Amino acid sequence: xxxxxxxxxxxxxxxxxxxxxxxxxxxxxxxxxxxxxxxxxxxxxxxxxxxxxxxxxxxxxxxxxxxxxxxxxxxxxxxxxxxxxxxxxxxxxxxxxxxxxxxxxxxxxxxxxxxxxxxxxxxxxxxxxxxxxxxxxxxxxxxxxxxxxxxxxxxxxxxxxxxxxxxxxxxxxxxxxxxxxxxxxxxxxxxxxxxxxxxxxxxxxxxxxxxxxxxxxxxxxxxxxxxxxxxxxxxxxxxxxxxxxxxxxxxxxxxxxxxxxxxxxxxxxxxxxxxxxxxxxxxxxxxxxxxxxxxxxxxxxxxxxxxxxx
Amino acid sequence: xxxxxxxxxxxxxxxxxxxxxxxxxxxxxxxxxxxxxxxxxxxxxxxxxxxxxxxxxxxxxxxxxxxxxxxxxxxxxxxxxxxxxxxxxxxxxxxxxxxxxxxxxxxxxxxxxxxxxxxxxxxxxxxxxxxxxxxxxxxxxxxxxxxxxxxxxxxxxxxxxxxxxxxxxxxxxxxxxxxxxxxxxxxxxxxxxxxxxxxxxxxxxxxxxxxxxxxxxxxxxxxxxxxxxxxxxxxxxxxxxxxxxxxxxxxxxxxxxxxxxxxxxxxxxxxxxxxxxxxxxxxxxxxxx
Amino acid sequence: xxxxxxxxxxxxxxxxxxxxxxxxxxxxxxxxxxxxxxxxxxxxxxxxxxxxxxxxxxxxxxxxxxxxxxxxxxxxxxxxxxxxxxxxxxxxxxxxxxxxxxxxxxxxxxxxxxxxxxxxxxxxxxxxxxxxxxxxxxxxxxxxxxxxxxxxxxxxxxxxxxxxxxxxxxxxxxxxxxxxxxxxxxxxxxxxxxxxxxxxxxxxxxxxxxxxxxxxxxxxxxxxxxxxxxxxxxxxxxxxxxxxxxxxxxx
Numbered sequence: 001x002x003x004x005x006x007x008x009x010x011x012x013x014x015x016x017x018x019x020x021x022x023x024x025x026x027x028x029x030x031x032x033x034x035x036x037x038x039x040x041x042x043x044x045x046x047x048x049x050x051x052x053x054x055x056x057x058x059x060x061x062x063x064x065x066x067x068x069x070x071x072x073x074x075x076x077x078x079x080x081x082x083x084x085x086x087x088x089x090x091x092x093x094x095x096x097x098x099x100x101x102x103x104x105x106x107x108x109x110x111x112x113x114x115x116x117x118x119x120x121x122x123x124x125x126x127x128x129x130x131x132x133x134x135x136x137x138x139x140x141x142x143x144x145x146x147x148x149x150x151x152x153x154x155x156x157x158x159x160x161x162x163x164x165x166x167x168x169x170x171x172x173x174x175x176x177x178x179x180x181x182x183x184x185x186x187x188x189x190x191x192x193x194x195x196x197x198x199x200x201x202x203x204x205x206x207x208x209x210x211x212x213x214x215x216x217x218x219x220x221x222x223x224x225x226x227x228x229x230x231x232x233x234x235x236x237x238x239x240x241x242x243x244x245x246x247x248x249x250x251x252x253x254x255x256x257x258x259x260x261x262x263x264x265x266x267x268x269x270x271x272x273x274x275x276x277x278x279x280x281x282x283x284x285x286x287x288x289x290x291x292x293x294x295x296x297x298x299x300x301x302x303x304x305x306x307x308x309x310x
Numbered sequence: 311x312x313x314x315x316x317x318x319x320x321x322x323x324x325x326x327x328x329x330x331x332x333x334x335x336x337x338x339x340x341x342x343x344x345x346x347x348x349x350x351x352x353x354x355x356x357x358x359x360x361x362x363x364x365x366x367x368x369x370x371x372x373x374x375x376x377x378x379x380x381x382x383x384x385x386x387x388x389x390x391x392x393x394x395x396x397x398x399x400x401x402x403x404x405x406x407x408x409x410x411x412x413x414x415x416x417x418x419x420x421x422x423x424x425x426x427x428x429x430x431x432x433x434x435x436x437x438x439x440x441x442x443x444x445x446x447x448x449x450x451x452x453x454x455x456x457x458x459x460x461x462x463x464x465x466x467x468x469x470x471x472x473x474x475x476x477x478x479x480x481x482x483x484x485x486x487x488x489x490x491x492x493x494x495x496x497x498x499x500x501x502x503x504x505x506x507x508x509x510x511x512x513x514x515x516x517x518x519x520x521x522x523x524x525x526x527x528x529x530x531x532x533x534x535x536x537x538x539x540x541x542x543x544x545x546x547x548x549x550x551x552x553x554x555x556x557x558x559x560x561x562x563x564x565x566x567x568x569x570x571x572x573x574x575x576x577x578x579x580x581x582x583x584x585x586x587x588x589x590x591x592x593x594x595x596x597x598x599x
Numbered sequence: 600x601x602x603x604x605x606x607x608x609x610x611x612x613x614x615x616x617x618x619x620x621x622x623x624x625x626x627x628x629x630x631x632x633x634x635x636x637x638x639x640x641x642x643x644x645x646x647x648x649x650x651x652x653x654x655x656x657x658x659x660x661x662x663x664x665x666x667x668x669x670x671x672x673x674x675x676x677x678x679x680x681x682x683x684x685x686x687x688x689x690x691x692x693x694x695x696x697x698x699x700x701x702x703x704x705x706x707x708x709x710x711x712x713x714x715x716x717x718x719x720x721x722x723x724x725x726x727x728x729x730x731x732x733x734x735x736x737x738x739x740x741x742x743x744x745x746x747x748x749x750x751x752x753x754x755x756x757x758x759x760x761x762x763x764x765x766x767x768x769x770x771x772x773x774x775x776x777x778x779x780x781x782x783x784x785x786x787x788x789x790x791x792x793x794x795x796x797x798x799x800x801x802x803x804x805x806x807x808x809x810x811x812x813x814x815x816x817x818x819x820x821x822x823x824x825x826x827x828x829x830x831x832x833x834x835x836x837x838x839x840x841x842x843x844x845x846x847x848x849x850x
Contacts (some may be wrong), residue, residue: 026498031405036404038401038587039413045466046419048442049431054457056434095329102322114326116581118336123573125527126425127547128566131554132323132337135344142340189316199317221422228424231547235554243320248426248530256432256533266429274422281422282415302487486685489650492672493679493700494754504702508689 026124054272056264067267077250077266083158084246085226086163092222096173097215101203103174104181105189115178123169126231129167133160134235148161156238163247164232176218180211213284228270338570356526365484367564375545384525385543388472392518396510402473403480422472424426425530432463433534434555459589460537467531468521475517479510516583523576527569600757600790601626601664602647606657616642616816617653617689617696627788631801634811635837640794641762643811647792648760649675662757678756682763684747692746693731696721699754715724721749724783735788741772761793763799777804798838802826810834 025031057065068074078149099118103111136142137154147154154160188210192202209309230248237244245253247270255264317452354517367373402414435455443454453459483506491501527586529547536543546569553562602624606769609617617639626629632640642743645651651671660668687695700714707789724730725745732800735743744764751759764780766787781804784791788801795801801808810818810825818830 024488025404030498033408034397035393035401038398039409041398042413042416044442045469046416049428049435049466050419052431052441053427053436062311086587091329098329100321100327101318102326105316106319106322107455114330116450116577117330117334119577120338120573123523123577125529125547125569127529127550128341128527128569131550131562131566134342134554135559135563136337136340138559140557142344150558163333170329170333187454189587193316202316203318223424224424228427230424233527235551248424251426251430253536260434263430267430270424270427274419274424274427277422278415278418280383281418282411338829484683484685486681486683487687489672490679490681490685490687490750491702493648493650493675493677494702494750495673495676496698496702497673500702504698506688 006068050271053264053267056260058261059264060261064261065265072254073245073261074152074250074262074266077245077247078208080158080161080245081111081173081247084165084257085223087162088169088226089219089223091156091166092169092226093173093215093219094219096175096177096222099174100177100181103178105186118171118174121167123243126168127165127235130164130235131165131230133163133232137163143179155236158244160236161233161244164236165226165229166230168229169222172222172225173215175209176221180214180275181207184210213288217281220277220280224273228275231301282285341563341570342567345560345567347560362552363560364567366566367561368568371542372540373549373565374590375541375544376544376549379457379460379543380526380545383461383464384522384528387461387468387525388518388522390465391468391472394516395469395517395521396476398469399473399480403477417473418470420467425467425528426534428466428531429463429534432459432466432531433496436462436535452453454535455537455539455543460532460543460545463531463535464525464528465590467528470524471524472514473516473519475520476510476513479513483509512583512586516580519576519583523573523580526576527573600662601666602758602790603659603661604643604647605659605661607643607660608654608656608658609639609646609651609653615814617646620816622809622816622819624790624792628790628806629784629804631805631808632792632794632811633796633798633801633808634817635796638811639814640811644760644762644792644794647758648672648677648679650679661689669784676754676756677797678751678754678759680744680747680751680759680761680764685737685744686746686750688735691732691734692722692727692738693718696750696753698750717753718749719825721753724752725749739820740768741776744768744776750808757790759789759790759791760770763796765795765797773800779836781806810837812837822830 026034048222057068060067071263103115134141134155137147137160138144138147139155141155143145154163189206191204192206197205227246228248229246232253233246233249234252236248237246247266251266251270253262254266325504326443398413398417402410402417433439433454436446438444438447438452440454443452451458451539453462472504486499487595491505492498496504527547529545532545533548536545536548538544538548546565549570550565551561553559553565602622603622604620604622607620608615608619610681620639620643622643632644634640642651646653646847649667649670653660653668655786659666662675668814672679684758690698695847696718697714700709700717700846703709706841716732719728722836727742728744728751734744738746748761748764760804765776768776775799793804805822808825809816810830812833818825820828825834826838829838
């Protein structure tokens with residue numbers, strides 16, 4: 001069992017107490033006070049910053065936005081971010097699938113240690129995440145001289161950014177798949193084997209369809225974190241501005257140069273990405289819940305109708 | 311060793327270990343290795359012991375102050391998230407009200423939003439001329455560019471950790487225990503304190519620890535609102551970057567290594583907590599003879 | 600304590616769980632609420648306990664003539680034994696049983712020594728004295744059942760309500776607890792109601808049986824009476840008498 005990553009899918013919906021059941025809920029005054037506190041906290045902490053982003057982005061109007069999005073440095077940063085994500089996410093996806101298969105379908109010594117190590121990148125500061133690759137592949141790094149001799153640039157270039165991003169987003173796909181595959185059990189896959197299916201067939205025909213939503217969500221999350229990664233790429237991009245800036249770095253550049261509207265315009269794009277991530281999560285949870293309910297409804301149809309207990 | 315029934319053990323083990331080694335293990339080893347390589351400047355000042363150099367680096371006054379700032383702010387933020395996160399988790403799990411689903415989805419925003427975006431948004435909001443900053447200024451409360459600002463940013467990014475850890479446990483509570491308590495004559499407050507809360511404490515503490523551990527290493531959300539005033543609002547990751555700018559790789563590695571050790575400690579704590587937590591939630595009532 | 604239930608209806612959304620329930624329960628009797636799943640018997644039990652409220656209307660529930668219809672479970676203090684026992688997992692057996700006494704308001708709370716004495720008496724009654732410090736997760740199903748009973752009895756309730764008390768247990772344990780409950784009831788004469796879908800159990804234990812079907816009471820009577828004169832086809836089918844079989848005939 002390893003550390004919890006928020007945004008893993010929840011299958012259980014909220015079960016609000018029925019109004020007539022005083023033994024299971026608080027008096028209305030208490031309830032509404034708590035609700036008020038919760039809402040106020042969230043509005044203050046979460047919604048205000050959201051509004052700020054869009055407000056600042058529009059502070060120079062539509063013209064300002066057009067200028068922001070046609071700036072070559074900004075466009076280059078978008079291209080770079082997408083490139084990094086396009087490499088990092090599939091790598092982590094493959095790793096995540098392999099690791100999830102390994103951990104949930106086999107028993108071996110050291111399995112728990114493996115789980116812990118897989119989780120490690122979440123706990124390490126992203127700056128350290130970038131640092132370690134600098135120390136390996138930077139000019140003064142372990143492989144520095146060798147790389148220079150062979151004309152290969154890793155740090156302060158695309159490969160370095162990819163590595164740093166991979167490090168930081170490493171566990172996300174695995175962490176989304178493992179609990180689900182654990183609870184689904186090995187039964188169906190073992191049945192397939194006994195019927196003569198080969199390894200890859202089992203994986204593609206049995207396993208993947210059952211975890212497709214969790215996998216999709218893991219990819220979405222991994223992508224969002226990859227595109228938004230800041231600490232690691234700060235270290236690995238060096239001080240060569242404009243040449244190796246991803247979107248978050250470009251946001252920082254614009255902000256530090258007091259191009260506020262442009263900075264927030266670019267930030268809005270990233271924010272929209274975050275919002276899409278949340279929408280997708282809600283959708284996937286709803287789908288999972290619906291699929292689970294449909295499966296158990298089929299079973300229940302054969303039983304007499306139970307008393308619905310609130 | 312038991313023969314594995316399902317195929318692919320070798321392949322998946324191989325790929326997993328390859329990925330782990332390349333991305334995690336080898337780089338971190340390099341970190342510790344580099345920490346022990348004395349930089350030229352240190353040798354020039356007559357330093358001969360790597361260990362001594364490492365110790366000197368990680369106990370520099372500025373570095374120590376950065377630990378203080380990081381730890382203090384992270385702890386305070388985690389505790390505050392503990393209180394409000396609990397309330398939010400409770401409210402989302404137990405009550406129906408308009409907008410509940412929207413609120414539920416929003417809780418994950420700090421996790422889905424890039425840290426730099428959060429950073430500049432919070433700075434704009436709490437700067438003296440920002441929406442909230444200007445409201446607080448007349449009372450002499452300065453948020454941006456102070457440690458308070460750092461704490462606010464850390465509250466922002468830590469919230470989902472507490473809520474999402476406690477929420478599933480609240481949802482899995484069986485209502486009949488509460489009914490039993492009521493039938494036995496306990497009023498709602500007594501039921502909450504004596505019956506409900508003890509079941510939630512492990513998850514609650516786990517969530518707070520998660521938020522804390524996450525906050526300590528946070529960079530993007532904090533660096534803007536902190537303004538990196540030396541000895542006042544510098545967090546540890548900033549100092550790593552400073553060292554790098556001075557080409558003091560060993561120094562950076564030393565601080566980085568210390569941070570990794572701290573992360574490992576937090577991770578070990580959380581793993582232990584979760585084992586405690588899952589032991590407590592074992593089984594409810596009698597379904598066996 | 601006598602209980603009078605009049606004109607009780609209960610629906611959950613569109614589903615009507617109970618319809619026009621009228622029932623009189625005599626002091627000291629052991630009453631079985633019998634019927635198939637979904638017939639409303641558990642709902643009625645919960646309404647008596649105060650865990651559900653009947654639909655608005657003429658519904659009336661009286662304990663010894665006192666109208667308790669609007670009282671909550673906390674006020675009625677009926678001894679309720681839940682189907683899955685609902686023991687407090689983080690408390691040991693002693694603390695579970697002592698709970699009802701410890702949460703009393705300070706003015707009426709007995710001192711710790713008195714509480715300990717009472718818990719010990721109950722532990723002897725359910726024959727689990729050496730298990731006082733064990734936790735629910737360390738007990739078998741039958742043991743948990745007994746602890747749940749003792750816990751309910753600790754507050755000296757005037758009425759004992761049991762929801763499918765023997766449902767999750769194996770046959771031997773079930774038999775033992777059945778006999779124990781009957782003996783206990785004979786000795787204490789506490790008014791008791793239990794819900795079951797097992798007619799063997801109902802007939803063996805109860806003074807009177809109330810047969811439920813689709814939210815209505817189909818028949819009330821002693822076990823012999825119900826067996827020899829089933830009121831209608833529903834009762835006949837439920838008890839397993841076919842249409843061309845005479846009740847009372849040796850099957």
